[in-house]
Amino acid sequence: MRISSITPPGLAAVASRPAPSCSRHQPSLSPDEYVASGRPLLEEAPARETPSSSSSALRPQSAAAAPGEVDGWNLAGAAPQAPARLIAGYPRSHLDGTTRAQDDFYQFAVGGYEAAHPIPPDKSRYGFRTEVYERVQQQLLEILEQAAKTSTAPGSLEQKLGDFYASGMDGLAIETAGVKPLAPLFERIDSIGDRQDLQDVVAEFHRDGLPTLFRLGAGPDLHDPSRVTADATQGGLGLPTREYYLEEKFAGKRQAYADYVSRAFQLLGDSPEQAEKAAQSVLRVETRLAEASLAPVEMRDAKALDHLMNRDELAALTPGFRWDRYFEKLGRGDLEQINVSTPGFFEKLDAHLAEAPLEDWKTYLRWSLINSTASYLNRDFEDASFDFYSKELRGVETKSPRWKTMVGLTDRYLGEALGQKFVEQSFPPEAKERALAMVGDIIDVLRDRIESLDWMSEESKVEALAKVDRLVVKIGYPDRWKDYSALEVTRGPLISNVLGARRFEAREQLDSIGKPVNRGQWEMTPSTVNAYFHPSLNEIVFPAARLQPPFFDPGADDASNYGATGVTIGHELTHGFDDSGADFDSLGRLRNWWQPADRERFEQIANGVTRQMDEFEFDGVRQNGKLVTGEALADQGGLELAYEALQRALARQPKVQSADGFTPEQRFFLSYAVAREDSSRPEAAKEQMQGDPHPLGKFRVNGPLANMEAFYDAFDVKPGDPMYRPAEERNKLWT
Known part of the structure; x- marks a missing residue:
C-alpha cells in the first residue's frame, strides 16, 4: 500500500x-x-x-536509533545549551x-x-x-453509570442521562421491543393512497426528525446571518455519495447495498422474492435521486447554493409539490420563504415524484425508516446495518462494546447535559x-x-x-x-428514546426559523x-x-x-x-x-x-x-x-x-x-x-x-x- x-x-x-x-x-x-x-x-x-x-x-x-541520531541523521547539538x-x-x-x-x-x-x-x-x-x-x-462512562444507578428527580438532567444510557444497555428490552415501536410509522406509510399522501408523510417524517427524500434544516441566512432561515437541499441516499450509484467502479458496493436492503426487508417479514423486488425498487428511486444530485465538490460553492425563494417561486420550481401543505405539516404554516440550495435537484425530484410508481415510493419510505433506525433495534437489524456500513464500506471486523456505543449515542443526543459533568473534571x-x-x-x-x-x-x-x-x-x-426540559427520556426501549430525541431536535430547529440566531x-x-x-x-x-x-x-x-x-x-x-x-x-x-x-x-x-x-x-x-x-x-x-x-x-x-x-x-x-x-x-x-x-x-x-x-x-x-x-x-x- x-x-x-x-x-x-x-x-x-x-x-x-x-x-x-x-x-x-x-x-x-x-x-x-x-x-x-x-x-x-x-x-x-x-x-x-x-x-x-x-x-x-x-x-x-x-528500528532503534542511536542516542541523538535517527537513521544516520545526527541531531547532536540541536538542543539549547544554556541552562x-x-x-x-x-x-x-x-x-x-x-x-x-x-x-x-x-x-x-x-x-x-x-x-x-x-x-x-x-x-x-x-x-x-x-x-x-x-x-x-471512560470519563463519560463513569458519569453515566453513576447517573443510571442513582435515584434522581424525574425530569432532572441526571435522570435523563441515566435513563437514556440504561435504555441502551438493556439488551433484553431491545430484543423484546424489536420493531414494534415503529409500527405506527409503518402503518402511516401503508395508508398512503395517492401522491399527496406521499408528500404528507415526507413532511411528517421531517417534522419528527426522520431522514428521507431530501433534507430540511435551519441556519443563519446567507445574506442576513443575524436571523435563522430554512434550507432545503438534496438528500435521500443510502450510499455515501452520488458516484456510488453512477460509476462502474462501485458496482460491487451497489450489489452489497442491494443485498443489505433485501436482508432488512426479509427481517420485516417479506419473502426472499418480495425482499429482492423491494431492494430493486429502492435502488431505482435512489439512483434517480443520485442523478439529480450535485457532486461533493459542487456542494462546497456557497454562491451556487444561494437561492432564497418565496412561495410563488417554489410553486414555479416544483409545480407538483405542495410546499404550502408541506409547511403546514411541519407545524410552520407561517413560512413564506426558504433557501433551496439545490434547485436542480428539486426540479427533477418533482418529475420523479409524478412518474415513479406509488408503490416504489412507499417501499422507499419503508426503507428510509428502517435504515435510519436499524442500529437501535434488535440484534438482527443491528447486525445487518453493521455488516454493510461498517464491514463492507469501511472494513470493520467487529462491533464495539455496547457501552461505547451508548456513551457515544448519549453524547450525541444529550451532549451538553453530559458535557457539564465532563468539563468539571477535565477542563x-x-x-x-x-x-x-x-x-x-x-x-x-x-x-x-x-x-x-x-x-x-x-x-x-x-x-x-x-x-x-x-x-x-x-x-x-x-x-x-x-x-433539555422539553425532552422526555424513559427506561423504555432504546428506539423510543432515539425517536423522542430526534423529534426534540427537529422541533428545536423548526421553531428557530425566522428568529434571531442564537x-x-x-x-x-x-x-x-x-x-x-x-x-x-x-x-x-x-x-x-x-x-x-x-x-x-x-x-x-x-x-x-x-x-x-x-x-x-x-x-x-x-x-x-x-x-x-x-x-x-x-x-x-x-x-x-x-x-x-x-x-x-x-x-x-x-x-x-x-x-x-x-x-x-x-x-x-x-x-x-x-x-x-x-x-x-x-x-x-x-x-x-x-x-x-x-x-x-x-x-x-x-x-x-x-x-x-x-x-x-x-x-x-x-x-x-x-x-x-x-x-x-x-x-x-x-x-x-x-x-x-x-x-x-x-x-x-x-x-x-x-x-x-x-x-x-x-x-x-x-x-x-x-x-x-x-x-x-x-x-x-x-x-
Missing part, C-alpha cells in the same frame, strides 16, 4: 497508509454538513458510523528510525507510534485522536486561559501578516482586518448550557475531539476534549502546544479566508468583499494548493484536489501563522531544554504530525477520498510542510530529497 504524489518526483517515493481520525462513537457533524452554505468547517473528518482496524502489515516496523527548564519533549518511541525526515516526514514522525498501535478490530481508524476520545469515553480554568492566550497570539500574527501582504490592496485589507477583529472565539464549553449555540459537544470555523457566524470553536494531551498540555513547552494545537487555531482562522470562507465578510454575509485583482491573486494561490493535492494518490485512487482545497489551504495558513507565533513566544520567554534532543522548531513540526496523524483501513481511506473535504493525514503533513522554508531549515532538507519542492513551486498564503 502506498500514498504517494505523482509530482514533484521526490514526493512520489513516499510510502504510507490511509486514514482519517476521530473515533466511531464520537459525536460530530455529518458529512452532509460539509457544504459551504454557511455551515461549520471542521478541523478533521467527522466520525463515521463505525470504526475498524487495519493490518499491521501495512505499517513499517520501527533551562528541562522537559521530556517529543517521545522517540513515536519515530520510525528506518525513515529519514527528508524522505517522508509523516512516516519519520509517527511511524513508530503507528507500528506500536495497530487499529483495533472494532474501528476503521486509530491514532492519537482516537486515544484521546477513548480517555474521554480547569488555567487550560482555558492558556488556550485563549494562544489564540490571541495567533490572531496578532494574522493581523500583522494581512497588513504586510504585498499582493493584497489596502481596500481588501480593510475588509480582511475587519473579519479578524470581529472574530468570535469559543473555548471549552458554552457559556449557557442547552435546555450566538451562544455550539455545533459540537464539549467531549468532541475536533474543532470548527463557522463562516456565517465568523467564529472558531474548540471543545474541551480537543484541548487535551497530546494536542494541548498546559505543562508542555510552547513548541509542542503551538505545533499540535496552535496550527489548528491558525487552521480555523484561515478557514475564514479559504476557497469557501473567502466568500463571507466580517459579519458572516455571503458577499464578495475582495478587489478583483486581489481575488484573482488569491485564486492563483488556491489553485496552486489544488494542484499539489491533485498529485497525491492512495492505492490507485487519486486525491481530488478541488474537493480538499479548503482544508489544505487552512493547513498551510495554520502552519504559517502558528510557526510565527511560536517564534515570538520563544523570543520573550526563558529557554527550555528538551530531553528529546530536538530544537523547538523541530518539535513544532513533529507535534503537527501528531495532530494530523491517522491510520485507517484502505476501505475507509477510499471512502474518505471519495466525498470528504479533508485529505488523508499523510497528505496533510507532507503536502504543506514541503511549502515551508522553516521546515527545510529545521530538518536540513536539500534538493534531491523526496520532501524537497523547488522554491518556485512552493505555495504560501500569508507571506
